[in-house]
Every structure is written in structure tokens, then in C-alpha cells.
Amino acid sequence: MxxxxxxxxxxxxxxxxxxxxxxxxxxxxxxxxxxxxxxxxxxxxxxxxxxIKVKKIACGYNFSLILLESGRVFAMGANNYGQLGLLGEEKRLAPSEIIGIEPIAYLSVGFTHAIMLSQKKRIWIMGNNAEQQLSFKKDALKKIQLQCVSTKNDVEKIIACDFTTAYSDKNGIYQLGNNHLKPLIINNNLKLLPRWLQIPVNLNIADISAGKEHVLLLTAEGSVYGIGSNKHGLLGLDDKITHCENWTLLPIKQAIKIKATDLASFILMSNQDLMAAGINSARQLEVSDIPYFSFFKKIAVDIINFDAHEFHTIYIDSSGKLYALGNNDQGQLGIGLADCSKELLQIDKPKSTLPMINKNSENSPLSLISLVKSTSPFFKPKENKGIKDSINRNRDNSHVFN
Known part of the structure; x- marks a missing residue:
């Protein structure tokens, strides 16, 4: 024919x-x-x-996933562990659709692994399994290619964070991988939070988000509380305050979403302003050479959703336009050229509105690495992890500010 x-x-x-x-x-x-x-x-x-209507953005260490309202999923960035759910191990510089899966209802990413919950209540997994974070069966490989796993009951909720995974069904909550985090139900959502964290009982909690040294808490009324380190503005408080032992009300009102990474705090306001405070070492907060923000600063307007990891940030505005900034050494920003990219999910970098600082100056992001390495012990000193580890992970790529 x-x-x-x-x-x-x-x-x-x-x-x-x-x-x-x-x-x-x-x-x-x-x-x-x-x-x-x-x-x-x-x-x-x-x-x-x-x-092509974005439902959720999820940023891992060097990769990103985008879930559409229809249940389709796009992936970009590093694929060395199979964390993109795409064939081969080569990185993808632009959003590529994951094929051969059921329509997805929800997804979550850890450091280099991902878990997805289909509309049929089945789990799909992919990525690094070195910490057994994806070991739904015995003798699982250390690298998990995209696959659907069987569970005894329909899965209700899923979550991934760092090197840990958790899911729940009608019988309870199950945890895989590193046990430094504990799974909790917060406002009917499954979360993975530090075991030392005390949840306040006198607040109407909508969400909690934790970095290595600090934690943010969002109330149903739109207030934001913080606890932990305020080094380099992690909590957006005055430089004179280095640490908050107890939950402290932050100077933010009418917030609707929060995110704490190891290096920064992000808050989305009801008026669609996106605010950020903390370390800007890879220009992941703003396209400028300001090394860190001591107070919360408006970094974008007209924003309806976002996500961030240590060194990159992706957000979407009310028109459906996607923007990404920060480290792009593995293509995790998705701003590269690809067939049909302009027809489908096109992602751009926001324009810089501020002058750049000489990279050799004492205020440059490169100099900030030495500054952070000389800081005092972290929120949980015995663990010897935190901002220093985060900065060190980016040292080899600290010159990449795509």
C-alpha cells in the first residue's frame, strides 16, 4: 500500500x-x-x-527525570548505572523518553538510582544497587537495568533518597539499602528522614525535607521552620547565627513547597516566586558568581514546580517552560540538542542578570571550595559527612558551569 x-x-x-x-x-x-x-x-x-504537561521533576546527583501528567517519563544525564532506564550506559544530553514501561503515577530518585510507581500500583526500578537499595530479590546485580519487580500486595507509596529506598503497602513500610535514614509517613506521604531528627508534635506539618546538615519543615499554614546548620546561609538566617539547635521559624510566609539539598534550601511561594539560600558553587541557585546567599533570595518568578540536587536545579514556569541551571557535566540539565527536542521537552538555561566575578577572585565559586573545607564540624559530627563531602564530589567538575 x-x-x-x-x-x-x-x-x-x-x-x-x-x-x-x-x-x-x-x-x-x-x-x-x-x-x-x-x-x-x-x-x-x-x-x-x-x-506534554509536567507533573513532577526529580533530580539525582548527575541525572534527572521528568514525569508527565500522562504517565510518560523522560530522562537525561549520566546512565553509567542504568539510572535513566535507557539502553546502553552513555549519558543523554537532552530529555529522552523511557519506553517499554507502564504509565507512571509517581517517581522518586536517590543519588544514582530511581524507583517509579505505575498507575497499576507496580514498582519499576533502575540504577545503582551497590548498597542493596534496589534489592527486591536475592542475588540482585549491582547495576539494575530498567525492570518491573513483583510485590505481594499493591504498592501504595514509594520514596528514594541518597542510597536508600522505601515503599509501603496495606501491611506496612519496607526499607532497602542504607539504614541511616528512616521511613516515616508525613502528611500522607512517605519520607526518608535522618534518624536523629525529632518531629515536632505541636505543628500542622505539610512536608519535611532534609539535607546533610539542615532540615526544613513546611506547615499547612505556609510557614517554614528550620533546624541544624546555617553555615553559608543554609537556613537563610543572619550570618551571626551558625546553628539552630531547635526548630526555628524562618522569615518566610505563604510557602507551598520546600526542598533541602546538602548545599542549599529552596522554597516555592504561593505567589510563584522561587526563593533560595545557601551555596552557589556550581551556579545551581543563580547564574552568577556570588558564592553563597546568606538570606533567602528570589531566583525565579512565575514558577509552579521545581526540584534540585546538590549541584543542579530544574524548574518550570506557569507557561510550561522548563529551565535548568548548575553543573551539566553529564547532561543532567537536559539542555543539549536532540531530535524532536524542540517539539517535545525543550529545556533552557535562565539568563544571567548579574555581572560575573573573576574565577580567580576570593569570592568565586572555586575559592568557595577552600572556604567550605575549612569550616567547623557538621550538624552530626560523629558521621563526618556533610557539606565538605558534597563539595569534594564536585571538585573534579568545579570548572563546569554550563
């Missing part, structure tokens, strides 16, 4: 049937329809407009 006749068949199909066909194809294949037949262009455009 001639190609033209094949596309005539598609033109005659009801829109519902045609869209169902699209739903079972990778989006890169769907885009081809609009280029091969002009009469299908508008239908494809309408489908993509509804299909």
Missing part, C-alpha cells in the same frame, strides 16, 4: 482512536506524523499540547 494511502487511513479514524494509537507510541514517533502529512499536523499539535 502506498505511503499516502496509509496516512489517508489515519485521517479517517475518529480522533479518540487516533489519540489512543498515539498513546502507545513514543512521542518522538508521534511527532513524525505532523511532518509527513500536513492534514495531521493540527491533530498532532493538539495531542502534544495535552500530553
Amino acid at each position: 502506498p505511503v499516502s494511502e496509509k496516512f489517508n487511513i489515519f485521517e479517517k479514524l475518529p480522533i479518540e482512536i487516533l489519540f489512543q494509537i498515539f498513546a502507545n507510541l513514543p512521542l518522538a514517533e508521534v511527532v513524525k506524523f505532523k511532518h509527513l502529512n500536513k492534514q495531521l499536523t493540527q491533530l498532532v499539535n493538539n495531542y502534544l499540547a495535552e500530553e
Whole structure:
């Protein structure tokens, strides 16, 4: 049958049937329809407009995942452990769709591993298993390629953080990997939090997010509390305050989302301002050479969602436009060129509005590495982990400010 006749068949199909066909194809294949037949262009455009709506952004150490409302998942960055769920181990510089999976309802990432919960309540896993964080069965490999794992009951919630994974079903909560974190249900969401952390009983808690040295707490009323280290502005408080032994109310009102990384704090406000405080060593807070923010600073406006890891940040504005900043040595920002990237998930870098500082000056991000290495012990001194370890992980790539 001639190609033209094949596309005539598609033109005659009801829109519902045609869209169902699209739903079972990778989006890169769907885009081809609009280029091969002009009469299908508008239908494809309408489908993509509804299909490409971001539900969740998840940033790992050197990779990122983006979940769409439809259940599709895109991945970019390092794939040396199979953490992208894509074939091969080469890094991906632009968002690539994970194929061969069920529609995903929720996902979460650790340092170099990921776990996804499908709309059918089944778990999909991929990535580093060196700490047994993905060992759902005996004799699991240290590198887990994308796979669906079986559980006795339907899974209700999942979470991954650092080198730990947890999930829950009707019978309880189960933990895999490193046990330095403990799983807790906070506001009906599964979280992994430091074992030393005392949860306040007098606050109406909406969320809690922990870095190595500090923790943020969001209340249902929109207030934000912090505890732990304020070195280099981790809690956005005055430089004179180096540490908060108890939960301390931060100068933030009407917050709707929080995120604490090892090096910074992020807060999304109800007016869609994205605020940040802490270390800017890889320009992950702002495209400038200001080494750290002692107080919370507005870094973006009109933002509806975001996520961040130690050295990179991704956020989306109300128009659906994605932006990324920070370290991009493995392509984790997803700003590289790829087939159909402009048709699908295009990610840009935000423009710098501030002058750059000489990289050899005492205030440059490179100099900050030496500054942080000379700081006092961390929030939990016995663990000997924290900001220093985070900075050291980025030393070899500290010159990369894509």
C-alpha cells in the first residue's frame, strides 16, 4: 500500500482512536506524523499540547527525570548505572523518553538510582544497587537495568533518597539499602528522614525535607521552620547565627513547597516566586558568581514546580517552560540538542542578570571550595559527612558551569 494511502487511513479514524494509537507510541514517533502529512499536523499539535504537561521533576546527583501528567517519563544525564532506564550506559544530553514501561503515577530518585510507581500500583526500578537499595530479590546485580519487580500486595507509596529506598503497602513500610535514614509517613506521604531528627508534635506539618546538615519543615499554614546548620546561609538566617539547635521559624510566609539539598534550601511561594539560600558553587541557585546567599533570595518568578540536587536545579514556569541551571557535566540539565527536542521537552538555561566575578577572585565559586573545607564540624559530627563531602564530589567538575 502506498505511503499516502496509509496516512489517508489515519485521517479517517475518529480522533479518540487516533489519540489512543498515539498513546502507545513514543512521542518522538508521534511527532513524525505532523511532518509527513500536513492534514495531521493540527491533530498532532493538539495531542502534544495535552500530553506534554509536567507533573513532577526529580533530580539525582548527575541525572534527572521528568514525569508527565500522562504517565510518560523522560530522562537525561549520566546512565553509567542504568539510572535513566535507557539502553546502553552513555549519558543523554537532552530529555529522552523511557519506553517499554507502564504509565507512571509517581517517581522518586536517590543519588544514582530511581524507583517509579505505575498507575497499576507496580514498582519499576533502575540504577545503582551497590548498597542493596534496589534489592527486591536475592542475588540482585549491582547495576539494575530498567525492570518491573513483583510485590505481594499493591504498592501504595514509594520514596528514594541518597542510597536508600522505601515503599509501603496495606501491611506496612519496607526499607532497602542504607539504614541511616528512616521511613516515616508525613502528611500522607512517605519520607526518608535522618534518624536523629525529632518531629515536632505541636505543628500542622505539610512536608519535611532534609539535607546533610539542615532540615526544613513546611506547615499547612505556609510557614517554614528550620533546624541544624546555617553555615553559608543554609537556613537563610543572619550570618551571626551558625546553628539552630531547635526548630526555628524562618522569615518566610505563604510557602507551598520546600526542598533541602546538602548545599542549599529552596522554597516555592504561593505567589510563584522561587526563593533560595545557601551555596552557589556550581551556579545551581543563580547564574552568577556570588558564592553563597546568606538570606533567602528570589531566583525565579512565575514558577509552579521545581526540584534540585546538590549541584543542579530544574524548574518550570506557569507557561510550561522548563529551565535548568548548575553543573551539566553529564547532561543532567537536559539542555543539549536532540531530535524532536524542540517539539517535545525543550529545556533552557535562565539568563544571567548579574555581572560575573573573576574565577580567580576570593569570592568565586572555586575559592568557595577552600572556604567550605575549612569550616567547623557538621550538624552530626560523629558521621563526618556533610557539606565538605558534597563539595569534594564536585571538585573534579568545579570548572563546569554550563
